[in-house]
């Protein structure tokens with residue numbers, strides 16, 4: 001397995017897809033989802049030009065961070081986030097993609113203010129309404145963005161979603177379409193400290209469909225690093 005070759009191939013697919021729908025390939029951010037990957041693989045991915053690296057577990061991320069794993073690329077947190085871990089990642093991550101409640105927004109804002117910074121975040125939407133998944137429900141989004149707009153220290157840049165897994169890619173596409181519509185609706189509204197411009201959706205097996213549906217940030221693991 002060659003990480004640089006994999007990245008090149010994924011980039012080509014991204015570019016081809018973007019062009020197919022009349023968009024600029026450069027507007028699509030490639031996030032390497034690096035859970036379980038060792039520091040030297042992550043460094044290879046960064047050298048090969050991924051735009052960012054995303055981690056799922058706070059402890060694992062801090063451990064690898066202490067070994068300079070993410071040097072040279074922005075660091076995203078993409079995993080489930082518990083309130084008691086917030087203080088460990090604010091200011092360490094350039095973007096927290098998985099903010100899924102108003103209590104997390106409060107905790108992140110409070111920590112960021114105490115550090116004198118603004119924390120960039122995405123709001124995770126539970127698009128399939130799956131009880132085992134985190135994320136706010138679509139109908140709560142307006143209220144949650146309003147809440148974020150009134151919270152100091154947090155800057156919301158968009159939405160993130162992990163649609164339900166189906167064998168048939170058509171069904172995922174429906175979810176991608178639903179979240180894109182939500183994204184467009186929210187982008188049209190005006191909130192303080194909220195600029196809805198990033199839509200993070202699409203993984204190894206779905207990024208082409210996600211981009212076709214309007215995603216501008218894809219989180220890709222196994223297609224870059226091989227099966228976990």
Ligand SMILES: *Cc1c(COP(=O)(O)O)cnc(C)c1O
Nearest residue numbers: 033056078203204219220221222
């Ligand atoms: C692991 C992970 C990915 C990447 O998954 P692959 O199928 O390996 O591409 C994307 N997003 C999140 C939140 C993940 O946990």
